[in-house]
Amino acid sequence: MARFQHTVTLAPVPRRWLESCVAALHDLAEGTDAGGAGLRLSDGRPLPGLVLAQGRHLRPGAQYRPVNGKDGEADADQSVTVLAWDRHRETALEVVTLDDDPAHRGQLVCVLRLTSAARPRQASLSTTLGPSGGKRAKYLGGSGQLHLDLDRWWSRAASHRPAPSRAPLSGTLTHTLARVTVTVVPRRAPDGRWQVTVKARARGRSFARPLVPVATAVLGRRARRAFAEALDRAAAAWNAQVPALVRKEGEQLGAELADALLGP
Template sequence: MARFQHTVTLVPVPRRWFESCVTTLHDLAESLDADGARLGLPDGRPLPGLVLAEGSHLRPGARYRPVREEDGLPDADQAVTVLAWDRHRETALEAVSLDGDPAHRAQSACVLRLMSAARPREARLSATLRASGDKRAKYLGGTVRLRLDLGGWWPSAAGRGRRSVPAPLSGDLEHVLARATVTVVPRPAPDGHWRVTVKARVEGRSFARPLLPVATAVMGRRARRAFAESLDGAARQWNARLPELVRKQGEELRAELTDALLAP
């Protein structure tokens, strides 16, 4: 078993801003007009690059596909499907992508669930990659699951969360050769920022089980340094981009999200 731990300092996300962002995204999606396969904004501007391929807009089973640039037709290898759309209960979307490489055909599926948009309390993300082809294909797949306790994140970040309760953000990765579990806990920093501690535990599986202790002994220091450097790099990007974004409220935030939808 290998263990990793590192702490970074992050610019905080105000809870009210996060909840307003969730509300604005739902408002924006519900304001789209569906004329057959075509989607457009209430002011008549078309939504480029995306069509409603099946079902009714935002109803469970509705399936959206991106449009290929080369011929303007829906891409049959990519789709986003509405699994649930109820502000007071659950919003759930599934994105599926197929890779038709003859040597290693692969399918990735990602499901995002939010309970609920009216009062966000939990978010879950699961992603699975499955490959087919030769005998090596089974080593190319895996599953990632993440759970974010939105009701517990901000109290923990403010120093009010109990240390005995589960981490607000946790996840695991399953691979044929390894299993990793991750926990993320925010605590307040003296300057009002978040001090976020990430812990990871990796266990070998199958024939990799006895090899992991050897690899940890030989490359443990380098692996821990790479783990810390990757988190530090992500923290730098977060801290560089977030302050400008969280300053946007109301119509300014809606305009920012609308522009993102209209981008090619």
């Protein structure tokens, strides 16, 4: 088994700001009119590039598809389906993308869940890549799970000491030949920012089980350096963009998102 650990320092995000953003996104979606020929924002402006393909707007089973720019028809290879839409309970969306390339046909399914929009407490993301056809199909697919406990995150982020309890953010990536588990734990830095420690463990599966220790012995130092450098780059991008975002109110971000959806 290979183990990796690295700590980065991030600009903090106020919980109230996140909650206002979630509310603004729900307001934007619920204010959209799906009647007539297509979707329209609350101010009447048409929303190009997306149509309600089946079901009732924002009801479980409602399915949305992007519009093909060539012929104006709905794209059969991509869809967003509403699994749940209740501000006080759960919001859940399923995004499906099909790849019809003869060389590697497959389907990517992502499910995003939030409990609840009124006061976000839990968020999760699950992904499944399922190739089809060919003897090696099982080696090209995999699945991933990511879970964030928002109550635990802000509680840990306010503390200066690491706690022994369960990590607020955790995930797994499973492949036929390997399984990777990741935990992310924040704590308060002396200057008020977040010191976030990321730990990852990789374990081989099937006939690849004995190969992971060998690869770790040979490439361990290089792999750990690459792991740390990737996290440092992500932290730099976060710190360059997030402080400006958190100075904006949720309604302002919602308006900017609406403008972005309209395109040039």
